[in-house]
Amino acid sequence: MSEELLIIQGLEKNFDGIRALADFSCSLSQGQILGLIGPNGAGKTTLLNIISGFTTPERGNITFKGMSIVRMSPHKIARAGIARTFQDLRLIRQLSVLENVLLSFENQPGEHLANLFFRWKQSKKQEAAIRNEALILLAEAGLAEKANDQAENLSYGQQKLLSLVCCLAAKGDLVLLDEPVAGIAPEMIDNILGIIRDLPQKKKSVILIEHNLDVVMQICDRIIFMDAGTKICEGTPGEVRNDAKVIEAYTG
Amino acid sequence: MLTQLILNAFISASIYILIAVSFTIIFRVVRFFHFTHAVIFTAGAYFVFFLRMELSFPFLIAVPTAIFASALLGCLIELTIYRSLRAKSTPPLVMLLVSLGIYIVLQNIISIAFGDDTKIIRSNLITEGFNLFGARITFIQGLTICTTIILLLLLVLFLKITRTGKAIRAVSSDPELAAISGIESSRIIIWAFAIGSAICGLAGILLSFDVGMTPTMGLTALMMGLVVAIIGGLANVSGIVLGGLLLGLAQQLGIWKFGAEWQDAIAFGILLGFLIVKPQGILGKNTKKATI
Ligand SMILES: Nc1ncnc2c1ncn2[C@@H]1O[C@H](COP(=O)(O)OP(=O)(O)O)[C@@H](O)[C@H]1O
Ligand SMILES: [Mg+2]
Numbered sequence: 001m002s003e004e005l006l007i008i009q010g011l012e013k014n015f016d017g018i019r020a021l022a023d024f025s026c027s028l029s030q031g032q033i034l035g036l037i038g039p040n041g042a043g044k045t046t047l048l049n050i051i052s053g054f055t056t057p058e059r060g061n062i063t064f065k066g067m068s069i070v071r072m073s074p075h076k077i078a079r080a081g082i083a084r085t086f087q088d089l090r091l092i093r094q095l096s097v098l099e100n101v102l103l104s105f106e107n108q109p110g111e112h113l114a115n116l117f118f119r120w121k122q123s124k125k126q127e128a129a130i131r132n133e134a135l136i137l138l139a140e141a142g143l144a145e146k147a148n149d150q151a152e153n154l155s156y157g158q159q160k161l162l163s164l165v166c167c168l169a170a171k172g173d174l175v176l177l178d179e180p181v182a183g184i185a186p187e188m189i190d191n192i193l194g195i196i197r198d199l200p201q202k203k204k205s206v207i208l209i210e211h212n213l214d215v216v217m218q219i220c221d222r223i224i225f226m227d228a229g230t231k232i233c234e235g236t237p238g239e240v241r242n243d244a245k246v247i248e249a250y251t252g
Numbered sequence: 253m254l255t256q257l258i259l260n261a262f263i264s265a266s267i268y269i270l271i272a273v274s275f276t277i278i279f280r281v282v283r284f285f286h287f288t289h290a291v292i293f294t295a296g297a298y299f300v301f302f303l304r305m306e307l308s309f310p311f312l313i314a315v316p317t318a319i320f321a322s323a324l325l326g327c328l329i330e331l332t333i334y335r336s337l338r339a340k341s342t343p344p345l346v347m348l349l350v351s352l353g354i355y356i357v358l359q360n361i362i363s364i365a366f367g368d369d370t371k372i373i374r375s376n377l378i379t380e381g382f383n384l385f386g387a388r389i390t391f392i393q394g395l396t397i398c399t400t401i402i403l404l405l406l407l408v409l410f411l412k413i414t415r416t417g418k419a420i421r422a423v424s425s426d427p428e429l430a431a432i433s434g435i436e437s438s439r440i441i442i443w444a445f446a447i448g449s450a451i452c453g454l455a456g457i458l459l460s461f462d463v464g465m466t467p468t469m470g471l472t473a474l475m476m477g478l479v480v481a482i483i484g485g486l487a488n489v490s491g492i493v494l495g496g497l498l499l500g501l502a503q504q505l506g507i508w509k510f511g512a513e514w515q516d517a518i519a520f521g522i523l524l525g526f527l528i529v530k531p532q533g534i535l536g537k538n539t540k541k542a543t544i
Binding site: 053075084090095104167170 | 418421428429432434435
């Protein structure tokens with residue numbers, strides 16, 4: 001039995017009387033890929049926003065690696081090791097592809113300390129190492145030739161891929177992905193799914209929001225189907241696929 | 253005549269550009285109208301006046317100290333007032349009103365301390381002039397132009413290559429995305445206030461050397477700086493530089509053809525023209541709208 005990485009207990013969140021999350025609980029172990037499915041407005045994005053610190057819930061608690069993170073500011077949560085992408089595509093458009101990736105590397109804990117304590121030359125060496133690592137990540141994603149292009153000049157699919165790479169560059173243990181393949185051409189989808197599938201080997205756990213059931217079934221260890229802010233059912237892909245409520249929601 | 257006109261345009265453009273750039277750096281990270289920026293401009297000039305004329309410090313000490321004091325003043329306003337309001341998610345309009353309030357208080361303090369009459373810093377350095385391509389330029393006007401060029405180059409370099417510079421650009425373009433990269437926006441905002449206020453204070457000092465100072469000088473200056481910032485699309489340095497040169501030239505032409513009283517009308521005429529025809533700024537692409 002592996003240690004639980006993330007424990008979510010009794011989250012509740014309302015927006016002007018609209019219930020986005022109602023008594024939502026779940027947990028995630030090290031190295032797992034958890035899929036979140038459910039209709040639009042089910043509260044999936046709200047859940048990610050709460051985990052990453054952008055939204056504060058009215059009730060409930062979140063423990064990450066044994067530490068309560070529910071009222072921490074987003075940059076602290078990021079430094080604690082939770083990375084995410086946004087449902088709407090977001091990059092720093094004026095920065096180059098490489099600079100976007102470096103941004104996540106450079107602002108991790110330790111990097112500043114190193115700057116203070118190490119001599120300039122060592123700091124330069126470290127800079128080169130970080131750059132190298134970023135280039136390797138880009139190469140793995142097939143974006144190596146684009147490294148020096150402005151982020152805004154990439155195609156939509158490449159930009160989404162880049163936002164995933166940035167998310168991986170932050171050396172987190174937990175990666176939150178909000179519809180990473182929505183609106184992307186099929187050949188690019190396989191590329192992105194391949195990267196996600198390999199994350200557990202890199203000691204990263206994943207929460208993946210995705211509409212395409214086939215995709216979720218393919219790569220998730222566990223799936224939660226939610227609607228109107230509550231968990232309707234949870235289980236392995238096989239269990240969820242055969243759940244009456246899921247079948248009804250996706251075929252009815 | 254034409255050389256003199258162009259030279260004069262460069263001189264006023266320099267001041268406009270410094271204000272516009274410094275305003276934009278702060279505006280982009282805080283996303284409200286930091287009206288108090290106007291009084292930072294004024295304060296820079298009066299800091300030098302106080303240090304040089306009343307405490308008799310040499311210029312080489314008075315000017316850097318005044319720039320530092322301007323930066324400190326900007327940071328103090330952020331730390332003591334803006335920061336706590338931001339934590340309560342105060343809307344931008346309320347922030348503008350607060351900022352306006354701080355402006356009025358600080359301007360009044362300057363007024364009470366130094367009086368409303370025009371103060372002049374006397375020095376041979378300042379009045380001495382020389383000829384350049386048949387046009388007359390004083391030492392301080394030449395210094396204003398050179399300082400502006402050097403500062404802009406340094407600033408662009410800083411924003412491009414340093415870690416903090418890149419973080420400032422990241423927070424400017426998407427604070428949430430910056431946060432998930434682990435960037436602490438409150439730290440970046442302090443940087444923006446320090447840099448922006450230092451540049452603004454310096455602009456005030458340069459202008460006061462040329463034409464003297466009054467407690468309300470910052471208000472007119474900020475208005476012109478804003479016109480330039482908006483022409484520049486409240487974004488990149490190059491747009492602001494173009495905007496500054498455009499406004500400087502148009503005003504000098506106007507003064508030559510119609511008289512000095514037309515300066516403000518020309519500035520706001522150009523602003524209106526841009527807001528109607530190209531609201532995203534001189535270099536802006538048509539997809540993004542400049543908002544204020
Ligand atoms: N910032 C917000 N302000 C107001 N209502 C919101 C906000 N964010 C989400 N909601 C509402 O909360 C509900 C859940 O939204 P969301 O979490 O985005 O759903 P999903 O990602 O599952 O499609 C929806 O009814 C949505 O309208
Ligand atoms: Mg969503």
